[in-house]
Amino acid sequence: MFSIMVLFVCALLCAFVCMIVTQITLKRRALRHFSLPPQRNWLLGHMGMMGHDEEGLNRIDTLIGQYFHSCAWFLGPFCNIVRLFHPEHIKSLLSAPASITFKDKIFYGFMKPWLGNCLLLQSGQEWSRHRKLLTPAFHFDILKKYVSVFNQSTNSMLEEWHRILATGQNTLDLFEQMSCLTLDTLLKCTFSCSGHTQGKASQYTAAISELSKLLVQRQHYLPYHWDWLYWRSEQGRRFQKACDVVHAFTASIVQRRRAELSEKKERTGEHLEFTAGYKRKETDLIDLLLLAKASQHGSTSDEKGEGLTNEEIQAHADMFMFAGHDSTTSALSWIFYNLAMNPDHQERCRAEARSLMHGGHTLSWEDLSQLSFTTMCIKESLRLHSPVLALTRFYSQAMSTPGNRIIPPGCLCLISIYGIHRNPIVWTDPLVGSSYMIIL
Ligand code: HEM
Known part of the structure; x- marks a missing residue:
């Protein structure tokens, strides 16, 4: 009786290991057309390699510098991600119909007990x-x-x-x-x-x-x-x-x-x-x-x-x-x-606002369009330090990105706003405000 039990447990263990190996093989093969940054190891993939701090942001800068538009990222055996950081590579994803676009249950799901069934967390026809x-x-x-x-x-x-x-x-x-x-x-x-x-x-x-x-x-x-x-x-x-x-x-x-x-x-x-x-x-x-x-x-x-x-x-x-x-x-x-x-810029913004307030303490709707230098500074700050660093989506259909790289259905797509805003092949010098000719 005891040996049958042992055999049964061993068979279960073997089945579990086979399932993990198959999962890993299939998931990794599905993203073989995407560049693969070095992993922690074969089983854990990139798990724990991207911190939520300044060091994590520096790692994103390194990834962009090496892979330019996108790369594969594996979180353990079950979760495969495509990280995207070039505007041309996210176009098809952001313009996909709502009926095939979904939000992931992990990060958006954490907000559910607070925000309930709101637009930000909805997908598909319900979102439309x-x-x-x-x-x-x-x-x-x-x-x-x-x-x-x-x-x-x-x-x-x-x-x-x-x-x-x-x-x-x-x-x-x-x-x-x-x-x-x-x-x-x-x-x-x-x-x-x-x-x-x-x-x-x-x-x-x-x-x-x-x-x-x-x-x-x-x-x-x-x-x-x-x-x-x-x-x-x-x-x-x-x-x-x-x-x-x-x-x-x-x-x-x-x-x-x-x-x-x-x-x-x-x-x-x-x-x-x-x-x-x-x-x-x-x-x-x-x-x-x-x-x-x-x-x-x-x-x-x-x-x-x-x-x-x-x-x-x-x-x-x-x-x-x-x-x-x-x-x-x-x-x-x-x-x-x-x-x-950048105290010079600060002074220029202050002077711009003051010239519209005429000694008072308020700005009107019409004044806002006159704040051209201040608007440039705001936009440049939003580019360099985007309050939302990334969006995640998955799709019920395979999605094609340039170079005929196909993202399989169900694969998580991480659209890196931070990455796009600092991509050296999009911006001549990402840390210099090239489009508005200002330096922050
Ligand atoms: C600098 C300011 C802001 C930034 C950078 C920003 C950024 C974003 C981003 C990136 C998303 C997409 C999130 C996703 O789909 O996962 C989003 C969605 C949204 N934001 Fe903002 N946001 C800003 C201000 C605001 C304000 C002031 C409001 C409202 C008072 C607002 C309301 C919303 C709503 C309702 C959505 C969901 C839209 C939808 O799913 O159709 N945001 N925002």
């Missing part, structure tokens, strides 16, 4: 339908009526800086400051409320900051990629607690606003549509999402005429708060860093 419904929220003109909000939030931040300076403190953590600024601005644009004056709102913004930090920490610590372990850890429990705060805040606003909108419709008989709605001065993002439901025609109509449910609106509002806060905080911090490192 929601993207159509959200089109008004992405309209360039929508920013016009937010300019006063931007002025207001910036001026309250500057007042706070004056107050801090008066106490004798002359250093500040800029990233923290930018985080407060963007959260305050987004609270006003999304929910028409301010973090400075409302207790629940500041509890909410603290929870968003906490969630953003915990998300990065989870990505960087491999054992926490395993749900079972994460939700039992101290970090996982903190994440859940912060999610509860965020969800309760958003849900209460969405429910109240929907009730108010229905009540207004009944009282006035007014049929609100987003087209009329978003031009109205007082409309915020929640109104836009609620009104998207009412639309039955035009490019933003929903074929089913169903609009968005409360849960969907909550998910999209949470997404706007995350996507709008995290990226702009990082972008602004890098812009100020780069300007501080």
Whole structure:
């Protein structure tokens, strides 16, 4: 009996080893047309070779310098990745139809407990339908009526800086400051409320900051990629607690606003549509999402005429708060860093803004197009220090890239924004602002 058991276990082990060897062979063969950077070893591939720190970014620079457009990357036996860092090589991927394009469950999946079923995490037809419904929220003109909000939030931040300076403190953590600024601005644009004056709102913004930090920490610590372990850890429990705060805040606003909108419709008989709605001065993002439901025609109509449910609106509002806060905080911090490192440019930007403010403290919508040098500096900083370093996608069909290199279905494609922005065959000198003729 014992020897049968031993035989059975040995057979199972052999089958497992055979499965791993077959997987590795098939996965590696599928990407044989792509350059292969040196691996840690045959089994682990490149696992753990790309850090999430400055050293990791330096490694990307090395990869681009050696392979120019793309290379294969293997994370253990099961995960094969194609890293792409040339514009011509990502064209076919970014222009692929939504029906064959999917987001990976790992990195996007970590955001799911917080952001729910939002646009950022959706794929395929579901993404197409929601993207159509959200089109008004992405309209360039929508920013016009937010300019006063931007002025207001910036001026309250500057007042706070004056107050801090008066106490004798002359250093500040800029990233923290930018985080407060963007959260305050987004609270006003999304929910028409301010973090400075409302207790629940500041509890909410603290929870968003906490969630953003915990998300990065989870990505960087491999054992926490395993749900079972994460939700039992101290970090996982903190994440859940912060999610509860965020969800309760958003849900209460969405429910109240929907009730108010229905009540207004009944009282006035007014049929609100987003087209009329978003031009109205007082409309915020929640109104836009609620009104998207009412639309039955035009490019933003929903074929089913169903609009968005409360849960969907909550998910999209949470997404706007995350996507709008995290990226702009990082972008602004890098812009100020780069300007501080280049005092001549900083002085020129300051003079440009001052010449438009005429001694006041605000800029108008029209002024923004006059800030040509400042705009160049912002764009150059975004190129050199992109807040989002990469996108990942996989496709249900084989995808062709130049040189007839085929990416097999299901293979993860890592589109390196950082790599494209620093590729020496795209930019004559990547660390010099060639397109705008400025040096940061
Ligand atoms: C410097 C600022 C910003 C940068 C660099 C940036 C970058 C990006 C990138 C790279 C994506 C694609 C992500 C992916 O598909 O995996 C994205 C998506 C998105 N961003 Fe931003 N973003 C910025 C500001 C904002 C702001 C201010 C908002 C809203 C308030 C916003 C809302 C969104 C949304 C809703 C999506 C999902 C779009 C979709 O899937 O159709 N972003 N952003």
